[in-house]
Amino acid sequence: MSPDRIPVIAGIGEITDRPKDIAASLEPIDLMAEAARRADTHGLLKAADSVDIVGLVSWRYENTPALLHERLGIAPKRSVYGPVGGESPVRYLHQAAQRIARGESEIGLVLGGEAQYAVGHAKKAGVELPWTPYAVNAPRFQRAADHVHPLAKQLGVSMPINVYPFYDAATAHAWGQTPHEAQAESGALWSLYSQAATRNPFAWLPKALRPEEITTPSKDNRLIAWPYTKRQVANPNVNQGAAVILTSLARARAAGLRDHELVFIGAGASAIEPRDWLARDHYRESHAQTAVLTEMLAQVDGDGSRIEALELYSCFPVVPKMARRTLQLPPDFHPSVSGGLSFFGGPLNNHMTHAACAMVRAIRGGAELGLLYGQGEFVTKHYALLLSREPPDSGRTDAVCLQDEGTQQTADLLRGPVPPTDEAPDGQGTLETFTVLHDAAGEPAYGVAIAIMDSGARTIARAPHADDMAFFESLDRYPIGARGDVRLGADGLPEWRTIA
Numbered sequence: 001m002s003p004d005r006i007p008v009i010a011g012i013g014e015i016t017d018r019p020k021d022i023a024a025s026l027e028p029i030d031l032m033a034e035a036a037r038r039a040d041t042h043g044l045l046k047a048a049d050s051v052d053i054v055g056l057v058s059w060r061y062e063n064t065p066a067l068l069h070e071r072l073g074i075a076p077k078r079s080v081y082g083p084v085g086g087e088s089p090v091r092y093l094h095q096a097a098q099r100i101a102r103g104e105s106e107i108g109l110v111l112g113g114e115a116q117y118a119v120g121h122a123k124k125a126g127v128e129l130p131w132t133p134y135a136v137n138a139p140r141f142q143r144a145a146d147h148v149h150p151l152a153k154q155l156g157v158s159m160p161i162n163v164y165p166f167y168d169a170a171t172a173h174a175w176g177q178t179p180h181e182a183q184a185e186s187g188a189l190w191s192l193y194s195q196a197a198t199r200n201p202f203a204w205l206p207k208a209l210r211p212e213e214i215t216t217p218s219k220d221n222r223l224i225a226w227p228y229t230k231r232q233v234a235n236p237n238v239n240q241g242a243a244v245i246l247t248s249l250a251r252a253r254a255a256g257l258r259d260h261e262l263v264f265i266g267a268g269a270s271a272i273e274p275r276d277w278l279a280r281d282h283y284r285e286s287h288a289q290t291a292v293l294t295e296m297l298a299q300v301d302g303d304g305s306r307i308e309a310l311e312l313y314s315c316f317p318v319v320p321k322m323a324r325r326t327l328q329l330p331p332d333f334h335p336s337v338s339g340g341l342s343f344f345g346g347p348l349n350n351h352m353t354h355a356a357c358a359m360v361r362a363i364r365g366g367a368e369l370g371l372l373y374g375q376g377e378f379v380t381k382h383y384a385l386l387l388s389r390e391p392p393d394s395g396r397t398d399a400v401c402l403q404d405e406g407t408q409q410t411a412d413l414l415r416g417p418v419p420p421t422d423e424a425p426d427g428q429g430t431l432e433t434f435t436v437l438h439d440a441a442g443e444p445a446y447g448v449a450i451a452i453m454d455s456g457a458r459t460i461a462r463a464p465h466a467d468d469m470a471f472f473e474s475l476d477r478y479p480i481g482a483r484g485d486v487r488l489g490a491d492g493l494p495e496w497r498t499i500a
Contacts, residue, residue: 003250006391007097009263010252011045011245012357013038014115016345018239022121028059028129031113031241033071034447039243050074050105052092054112055082055141055350058119062135068111078105084141085376086313087270087383089352093103093372094385096210096246097265100486106251112350113241121238134165144377146277151423154493155462156437156446161233163277163378164316165225165435166450170283171318173433173478175325180475183227186317187211189335190232190342193314197339200358204238204345222442225435225474234315234346242353249391255270263360265384266369269295272416277378278460281416283433287320287373291411292382293326296371299386304328307386309362309370311355314340337362337370349376356387363389389500404419423459425486425494429453431479436469444469451486461486461494463482468498 013035017026026034032053036045053064061067065079082088089110096108122129148158172182177411191211197203217223221230247255252262271288274280281287288334300306304327312320312335313475320335338344339360341351352374358369373384386392401418429451436447447463463469471479482498489495 001101003253004102004248005101005301007100007245007246007265007385008247008249008252009265009360010247010255011039011041012360013040013243014354015241016202016204016239016356017115018117022118022125023127023130025115025129025239027057027129028113028115029061029064029071029132030069031115032068032111032243035113035243036072036109036111036472039245043256044107044247044251045072045109046074048107048109048110049078050096051076051080051101051115051312052108052110052362053081054089054092054350054353055084056112056114057084058114058116059131060138061132062138067132082141084349085141085381086315086349086351087374087376087381088349088426089356090268090372090374090383090385090446091270092245093244093266093356094268094383100246100248106247108246109243110246110353111241111243112178112347112353114236114347114350115239116348119240127371142392144380149276149421151421152278152460155448155460157460159325160315160378161228162225162435162437162448164318165228166433167283167286167379168227168318169317169435169478169480170433171285171322173480174284178477179227180473182216183475184211185321185331186232189317189320189329190214192286192334193336194343196336197343199337199430200344202240202341203339203342204235204240205338205343217442221424223438228316231342232317234341235350236346238345238347240345240347240350240354242350242357246352248474261364263363263400264388264391266388266392267299268383268385269407270383272382273380275377275380277380278421278458279418281418286291286379286382287414288382288411289322289379290326290414291374291407292350292384293323293373294410295407296384296386297327300369307369307371309337309367310335310354310361311337311372312358312376313347313373314342315375319379323373323500352445355484359387363387367431376423401493419456419458422453422455422459424488425453425459425461426488427454428499429486431457431482431484433480434463434472436472444473447472447496449484451484453486453497459486461496462489463496465497468496471498
């Protein structure tokens with residue numbers, strides 16, 4: 001491939017903004033703009049012809065691209081904003097590289113910024129932020145919750161924190177673990193993420209934690225949805241921005257980049273699950289994740305140890321735990337160059353832009369090969385991308401091409417029959433997976449059971465009784481496979497009762 005078509009990352013920029021005076025916080029558009037300026041170490045920004053802006057959640061603007069262009073003094077011929085999704089920065093990076101490889105673009109900019117910390121604290125303090133006015137009538141992105149089954153919404157499980165536990169329990173049970181063993185694995189893994197955060201100068205919470213500090217419920221680490229404590233979930237209450245500038249190898253060298261600064265874009269893959277998470281065949285695995293990471297493993301001849309630097313998406317522990325097994329990595333592997341969404345910070349959809357910046361630093365620091373794996377919605381959207389110190393294969397025109405169709409087909413072929421959903425169950429069933437939702441004080445509020453009825457249909461039901469909740473939260477064994485009665489309660493919603 002000609003140097004005019006070989007895509008490289010030429011610049012990275014990040015900002016973490018935590019002023020003592022909340023009113024002095026930078027608004028998201030300024031976090032983005034400052035990150036872009038910091039990325040522009042070789043004077044490429046003004047000539048950017050393609051811009052991808054990660055979907056913004058903490059603030060709404062009438063026209064985000066136009067506002068950003070004005071801040072930066074740029075006039076790209078292509079500028080795209082959103083949609084939302086934790087995997088979207090990886091997608092944007094790869095697609096920007098593909099445009100360069102096809103000769104459609106010379107300089108691409110991928111960036112995002114969030115200021116949820118400022119927004120939340122200003123609201124709590126009754127402070128009006130002196131920002132660009134909030135655009136109440138701005139176009140709204142389609143959100144993950146838009147795809148949730150109505151019955152799941154009625155039962156209070158329409159947010160990621162209430163859904164990922166279903167996967168956590170089902171996968172750990174399938175792996176032959178007890179709940180105690182599964183929590184120990186999660187704690188050890190999250191401790192590694194916290195250690196990585198101490199090495200990242202832009203981390204929001206750069207403090208190494210012991211596994212037991214992460215998994216043990218306490219006053220400042222309450223249970224949210226069993227088995228997840230506050231320290232096991234993404235932390236969106238941050239003010240952070242990140243930007244990546246991409247160009248061709250020829251343009252980068254002409255701009256003065258030296259060989260050790262160049263980071264090359266390799267192969268990528270993506271796949272999605274059905275967006276209604278209740279309409280999946282089971283919760284013991286994500287077929288889309290398996291297909292995507294199996295493709296990445298094939299790119300390194302089946303040897304995951306060749307990937308020296310990793311960023312495995314870490315909104316909740318089950319995601320990197322599944323990924324580790326697919327990539328055939330040992331339990332003591334290093335899962336993150338950034339510090340993860342709990343400790344580096346989880347700026348909503350934009351964490352993987354920060355992870356890309358950390359990955360570039362790792363490769364410039366000596367790593368030969370790195371993997372970015374991002375994920376969005378309810379274990380739904382998956383995207384992985386290889387970055388390297390050397391060109392992936394200068395003789396292959398598909399070295400930066402997405403094998404999207406084949407990866408999605410693989411995921412679809414892995415998927416089994418999906419049980420129909422029974423919204424008005426009246427009989428007995430077998431517990432498929434579960435969680436227990438906790439209140440603001442960390443006390444159990446009610447359990448939620450997913451069950452396969454004897455009819456073969458799937459249902460989801462509330463488990464409001466204390467003995468059922470205690471049964472669900474046992475650390476000795478999973479209740480998966482238990483029998484129960486599932487009937488409509490007085491409010492017309494299904495209720496689970498364990499059969500003794």
